Amino acid sequence: MVSRTASVEQPxxxxxxxxxxxxxxxxxxxVELTAGRFTKQYVSQIExxxxxxxxxxxxxLAERLGVDRLLLETxxxxxxxxxxxxxxxxxxxxxxxxxxxxxxxxxxxxREYLTPGAPRWAYHGAxxxxxxxxxxxxxxxxxxxxxxxxxxxxxxxxxxTEQAEIEYLKALHAYAAADISGARARFGQALGLLxxxxxxxxxxxxxxxxxxxWRSRCYRRERxxxxxxxDIERALELCEAHGDLHRSAEANLQASLVAERQGRWxxxxxxxxxxxxxxxxxxxxxxxxxxxxxxxxxNHLLDNDEIAIEQLxxxxxIFVDADLEVEAGYVLSSLAEIHRARGDLDExxxxxxxxxxxxxxRVDHVQEIGTAQLxxxxxxxxxxxxxxxxxxxxxxxxSYSLTESVSHRARSLMARADLELQRANEAEAARLYRQxxxxxQPADTERST
Numbered sequence: 001m002v003s004r005t006a007s008v009e010q011p012x013x014x015x016x017x018x019x020x021x022x023x024x025x026x027x028x029x030x031v032e033l034t035a036g037r038f039t040k041q042y043v044s045q046i047e048x049x050x051x052x053x054x055x056x057x058x059x060x061l062a063e064r065l066g067v068d069r070l071l072l073e074t075x076x077x078x079x080x081x082x083x084x085x086x087x088x089x090x091x092x093x094x095x096x097x098x099x100x101x102x103x104x105x106x107x108x109x110x111r112e113y114l115t116p117g118a119p120r121w122a123y124h125g126a127x128x129x130x131x132x133x134x135x136x137x138x139x140x141x142x143x144x145x146x147x148x149x150x151x152x153x154x155x156x157x158x159x160x161t162e163q164a165e166i167e168y169l170k171a172l173h174a175y176a177a178a179d180i181s182g183a184r185a186r187f188g189q190a191l192g193l194l195x196x197x198x199x200x201x202x203x204x205x206x207x208x209x210x211x212x213x214w215r216s217r218c219y220r221r222e223r224x225x226x227x228x229x230x231d232i233e234r235a236l237e238l239c240e241a242h243g244d245l246h247r248s249a250e251a252n253l254q255a256s257l258v259a260e261r262q263g264r265w266x267x268x269x270x271x272x273x274x275x276x277x278x279x280x281x282x283x284x285x286x287x288x289x290x291x292x293x294x295x296x297x298x299n300h301l302l303d304n305d306e307i308a309i310e311q312l313x314x315x316x317x318i319f320v321d322a323d324l325e326v327e328a329g330y331v332l333s334s335l336a337e338i339h340r341a342r343g344d345l346d347e348x349x350x351x352x353x354x355x356x357x358x359x360x361x362r363v364d365h366v367q368e369i370g371t372a373q374l375x376x377x378x379x380x381x382x383x384x385x386x387x388x389x390x391x392x393x394x395x396x397x398x399s400y401s402l403t404e405s406v407s408h409r410a411r412s413l414m415a416r417a418d419l420e421l422q423r424a425n426e427a428e429a430a431r432l433y434r435q436x437x438x439x440x441q442p443a444d445t446e447r448s449t
Contacts (some may be wrong), residue, residue: 006068015058018046018072022065033064074119084110084122091129096246098286098322104133124150124162124238131169135176138364139328161204164193168211175214176364178403184218185269187211209238213251220258221405223440228258249278252292260298261407269298286327289318293331300338308338326365329358333372345379352376367408370399377415381422408437 023033030043037060045442046052053061070078087110094103107130112265116121127150134143150166171186190211194204216231232255239247256271279287292315296308312335319328332355340348355372359365377392393416400409417432 006222016047016049088125100133100136138362160197164190179220180218187215205238209235209247213254216254225262245278245282249275265298265301286322289315325358330368336375340379349379366399366402370396406439410436
């Protein structure tokens with residue numbers, strides 16, 4: 001949520017120029033403006049930006065000029081800022097509704113409307129919203145450029161929640177670009193800035209919850225399950241303390257994914273069901289689709305394939321209705337895996353191809369692209385078409401090379417081992433199986449060797 005803090009710091013020429021323009025509009029000379037309080041030369045220095053008026057003097061000048069202090073400080077009237085605040089709230093609703101293209105356009109318009117003298121809360125809110133929307137749209141270069149400018153504005157002085165949030169957004173950008181270790185480090189830096197800021201309020205706690213939740217994803221990708229669980233438990237504590245349904249739902253989903261990776265499938269399903277219930281209560285139908293995808297995967301692991309397929313079809317329809325191609329691609333990738341596991345190879349191939357068509361060009365979702373490609377490779381392998389399987393495994397390796405997920409690379413190694421086994425290359429297959437097993441060792445074991 002956007003919170004009102006201080007105005008954006010800027011040269012005194014900003015206020016000075018407004019003093020000059022408002023004085024002239026009122027038909028006053030510099031001498032008349034002083035009312036005997038100070039000299040004409042002093043007014044001239046203010047108007048040229050050579051002197052920074054004190055807080056008390058700004059109030060006095062506003063009264064003499066017959067305007068609101070806010071207008072003199074920022075160039076915006078109270079009604080102007082009310083419109084900005086309503087626009088920011090509208091943009092936040094569009095983000096919650098997953099209407100990312102609309103949100104990006106709305107926030108961009110607000111950001112360009114705000115002059116350098118606008119209150120910091122307004123400009124930062126517009127930048128934050130636009131950045132989040134651009135990241136979700138996969139427009140990472142635009143997001144990076146926007147963040148560079150925002151970070152330059154926020155740098156200097158003591159640590160603030162604003163600086164922490166910019167670092168958090170930089171971490172989200174790194175995560176979307178598949179720089180998992182870099183994202184994890186930035187999330188840690190954002191938490192450190194929050195600690196240094198020493199601010200205690202609901203907005204601060206919500207940001208802290210978001211950071212823990214996203215850093216948990218990084219730890220999960222790095223197979224550090226204990227750290228992932230600690231972060232997601234902390235996120236759950238923070239968002240539940242404030243009764244935040246949206247954040248509680250997301251944290252329960254991430255807790256489900258951690259439990260799933262640890263093989264605790266029943267617990268994972270319970271977390272996922274809690275997430276689904278919270279999303280339904282809040283009316284977030286798109287998030288219902290997301291969690292249905294995860295519930296389907298868990299039901300598949302628990303041998304409830306018919307339920308899983310039905311849940312995936314329901315999720316797919318939700319995403320189609322919402323015009324969310326990437327999310328629909330995720331669902332089809334999951335559905336293709338289940339079809340292949342059930343021996344429905346033609347259906348698996350068709351579904352995986354549809355998933356790849358929806359995910360095409362989305363480098364920010366390269367891990368799921370690799371997963372759909374792996375389904376195709378294994379489908380060819382199941383048919384005994386070893387040449388096509390090997391060719392597809394090459395594309396899988398290219399995709400997974402862009403990620404830092406050892407578990408996914410291990411899956412590719414296992415498929416290659418199966419390929420060599422079909423070729424009767426037992427020694428090479430054994431080597432690849434061992435390599436996959438080493439990659440899947442817990443993170444703490446890896447660090448100790």
